[in-house]
Amino acid sequence: MKILRHILISLLFLASHSLIGQKAYSRIEAEITIKEVDSTSRITTGKMYYDKNLGAMYYSIKYPSREVIVYTDTMIYKLSEGKVLQNHKSTNGLKFNIFNLVLNSQMEYYGLNSSSYELIKTKKDKDQIITTWEPKFKNKKYRSGKIIMSQKNKLIFGLVSFHPDGSIISKQFFEDYINIDGLMIPSKITQIALFKEKPEYKITTYKNIKVNNFDDQKYYSSEFYFSD
Numbered sequence: 001m002k003i004l005r006h007i008l009i010s011l012l013f014l015a016s017h018s019l020i021g022q023k024a025y026s027r028i029e030a031e032i033t034i035k036e037v038d039s040t041s042r043i044t045t046g047k048m049y050y051d052k053n054l055g056a057m058y059y060s061i062k063y064p065s066r067e068v069i070v071y072t073d074t075m076i077y078k079l080s081e082g083k084v085l086q087n088h089k090s091t092n093g094l095k096f097n098i099f100n101l102v103l104n105s106q107m108e109y110y111g112l113n114s115s116s117y118e119l120i121k122t123k124k125d126k127d128q129i130i131t132t133w134e135p136k137f138k139n140k141k142y143r144s145g146k147i148i149m150s151q152k153n154k155l156i157f158g159l160v161s162f163h164p165d166g167s168i169i170s171k172q173f174f175e176d177y178i179n180i181d182g183l184m185i186p187s188k189i190t191q192i193a194l195f196k197e198k199p200e201y202k203i204t205t206y207k208n209i210k211v212n213n214f215d216d217q218k219y220y221s222s223e224f225y226f227s228d
Contacts, residue, residue, distance in 0.1 A: 025183065027051040027220065028099045029213055030206040032059070037201040048206075049219045050099045056222060057094060070222065071097075098174075102185055110149060110156055117147060128152055145169070155184055168194050181211050 027050060034044040046061040059069040067085070070077040073093040078086040094100050095115075101107045106114065109131075113119070117133040124130070133147045145162035159172040170193045174186035187207065193200040 025103045025181075025211055026053050027213065028103065028185075028209065028211055029219070030209040033205045033207075035201075035203045037203075038196075038198065047219075048099075050094075050097070050103075051220045052094075052100055052103045054220060055094065056220075057097065057099070058219065060219070098186065098189065102183055107156060107184070108151070108154055110159060112147065112149070120146070125150075128157065155186075170194060176205075178209070180209055183211060185209060 029047065029049045032044075032046055032048050036042045036044070043063070044061060045063045046059055048057065048059050050057040055073060057071040059071075061067045061069065066080070068077075068079040070079065071090065071094060073095075074090055076088055076090050077084055096111055098107065101111050104111075112133050116136050118136045119131055120134050121132040122129065129151045131149050131151070133149065135144045135146075143164045145164045145166070147162070148160045149156060150158040155177055156174050158174070161169040161171075163169055170191060172192075173190040174188075175190070176188040177184050177186050179185075185206070187205060187209070189204045191202040191204075193202070
């Protein structure tokens with residue numbers, strides 16, 4: 001009995017020590033700059049706040065005009081001075097948002113390995129690993145095409161999304177990774193949309209990124225943004 005008790009105490013000690021060593025990440029905030037280029041060029045600056053447990057992402061825009069954009073899994077709201085100016089349903093939700101992926105340790109495969117996509121092919125090309133993903137279910141009404149992803153040093157570098165007919169919808173590039181408290185976060189993301197005659201570019205850069213900042217609780221609350 002003494003030996004069994006000693007073993008149990010040792011196991012409890014090791015388990016508690018292991019839990020203490022693990023750190024739970026739940027929120028990220030950052031200063032953002034967005035440059036959009038199509039037929040014109042636009043610059044947007046502000047701050048972003050995301051808490052995965054609250055299930056909402058807030059963009060506090062400073063330029064070109066002061067406004068707030070709130071993203072949830074189902075809706076997108078645009079506010080000014082606490083009043084809702086626009087709202088519409090969200091098609092993508094927050095599952096594949098990079099900060100949600102980073103906080104849930106799914107950035108390596110962009111969350112595809114735990115989604116409705118399955119890995120079809122893997123190949124090596126110089127310093128990159130190229131993987132091809134296809135939908136597991138062929139839904140005729142909501143058809144999706146394949147996704148090709150490239151990785152460098154186990155970090156996602158490029159992502160190409162396709163229509164079912166094989167034409168490209170968009171390309172994304174993830175660059176300038178920084179290590180913040182053990183989390184590898186891309187500080188520059190370039191998106192190229194190809195569904196129109198002329199490609200549309202969206203370059204987003206992040207700086208002063210903070211992880212698990214609980215000093216400014218109000219910026220993570222919908223009450224703060226929706227109040228007058």
